[in-house]
Amino acid sequence: MPVLKSDKLGLLIDTGGCPNRCAHCSVKGKPTRQMSYQEMRWIVQQFRELRADDRPFFSEIDVGLSFMEPDFRDDYRVLWDLQCELGDVEHKHGGLLSIWRIARDDTYLTWVKEKGGTLCQVTLFGAGETHDRFTRPGAFADSIEAMKRLLEADFAIQWFLVFTKAIIPDLDELLHIAEDLGLKERSERFICLGIVEPVGRGWNLEHLRPSSADLDLLPEFLRDRDKAGYGERTEAECTRLALDGKVSPGKYETLWLHIDASFNVFPQFGEVQTWYRLGNLRSDGPERIIEAYISDQTPGQHARFVMGAKALAQRYGNLESDLLYTPGSLFHRWIVQHCTSREPRRC
Numbered sequence: 001m002p003v004l005k006s007d008k009l010g011l012l013i014d015t016g017g018c019p020n021r022c023a024h025c026s027v028k029g030k031p032t033r034q035m036s037y038q039e040m041r042w043i044v045q046q047f048r049e050l051r052a053d054d055r056p057f058f059s060e061i062d063v064g065l066s067f068m069e070p071d072f073r074d075d076y077r078v079l080w081d082l083q084c085e086l087g088d089v090e091h092k093h094g095g096l097l098s099i100w101r102i103a104r105d106d107t108y109l110t111w112v113k114e115k116g117g118t119l120c121q122v123t124l125f126g127a128g129e130t131h132d133r134f135t136r137p138g139a140f141a142d143s144i145e146a147m148k149r150l151l152e153a154d155f156a157i158q159w160f161l162v163f164t165k166a167i168i169p170d171l172d173e174l175l176h177i178a179e180d181l182g183l184k185e186r187s188e189r190f191i192c193l194g195i196v197e198p199v200g201r202g203w204n205l206e207h208l209r210p211s212s213a214d215l216d217l218l219p220e221f222l223r224d225r226d227k228a229g230y231g232e233r234t235e236a237e238c239t240r241l242a243l244d245g246k247v248s249p250g251k252y253e254t255l256w257l258h259i260d261a262s263f264n265v266f267p268q269f270g271e272v273q274t275w276y277r278l279g280n281l282r283s284d285g286p287e288r289i290i291e292a293y294i295s296d297q298t299p300g301q302h303a304r305f306v307m308g309a310k311a312l313a314q315r316y317g318n319l320e321s322d323l324l325y326t327p328g329s330l331f332h333r334w335i336v337q338h339c340t341s342r343e344p345r346r347c
């Protein structure tokens with residue numbers, strides 16, 4: 001059972017979706033219904049009014065109004081102010097900014113700076129057409145324009161290169177682009193090479209998952225795991241760890257709930273699929289949703305906390321495979337395999 005270790009709650013609300021279509025998106029990235037301010041206030045109020053032994057059930061509520069790409073909605077400044085008003089936790093604008101907006105809105109970065117932002121992560125699936133194929137037409141051109149604007153505005157840039165088999169032929173070109181932009185001079189650690197989690201739409205990229213043999217194809221600069229920031233092991237090694245009882249279901253100090261535009265509520269395990277759906281805030285109310293979380297009522301939680309990694313490894317593990325995973329992402333894949341053996345995926 002995911003024991004509630006604190007009485008802190010985080011609410012991540014999908015207020016308008018995302019203009020992108022990233023192939024690894026855990027939340028199906030697409031524009032959704034624009035939620036009204038009144039609806040956002042109502043959601044937070046539901047959890048504020050929840051009580052136990054005549055005291056508030058949650059002592060602190062953190063609110064995020066950008067479940068998907070931040071600042072995509074045209075009223076992003078109002079949403080920021082509303083997020084500060086509704087939540088108890090003070091935010092600085094973090095490393096995730098809207099690349100789409102940076103490339104279009106001349107006043108956006110000045111505003112981000114006023115809100116404390118100094119860094120921007122740029123996620124790339126490859127160069128040019130490769131990146132667009134995994135996102136949307138024109139996305140790579142937006143990223144280049146955004147990076148020029150970020151550098152002019154003196155922001156630090158961190159590249160997140162999505163490590164699939166498809167990016168390998170483009171890596172030399174990407175490193176040249178980084179050199180032309182002067183990113184390496186600004187920071188030795190400007191690149192993080194990350195392997196897609198088999199979460200959400202990322203599941204559909206499993207056929208592109210790199211193996212340990214693909215590491216030999218990386219440019220010299222990225223072979224240094226420390227510099228490039230990846231620590232994955234082979235599926236065989238991760239399976240062995242799980243069989244030895246060394247893969248835990250994770251610690252969750254704060255309960256984060258994801259709420260979609262139709263008021264469906266999901267816990268913080270990275271999937272907004274029905275096997276993790278705790279209920280609908282409109283029809284079930286917050287008590288039943290929290291109860292569903294605490295008692296592992298969803299099939300996904302049952303697999304994660306009741307069955308556990310060892311039992312799933314016995315069923316789905318592969319001691320021959322050299323595909324690269326973290327133990328946690330492989331555990332997640334087994335949970336999806338287990339849940340989809342009963343119910344099909346939706347994306």
Ligand code: SF4
Pocket residue numbers: 018019020021022024025026027028029030067068069
């Ligand atoms: S990963 Fe982020 S930017 Fe990409 S589609 Fe999903 S929410 Fe949008």
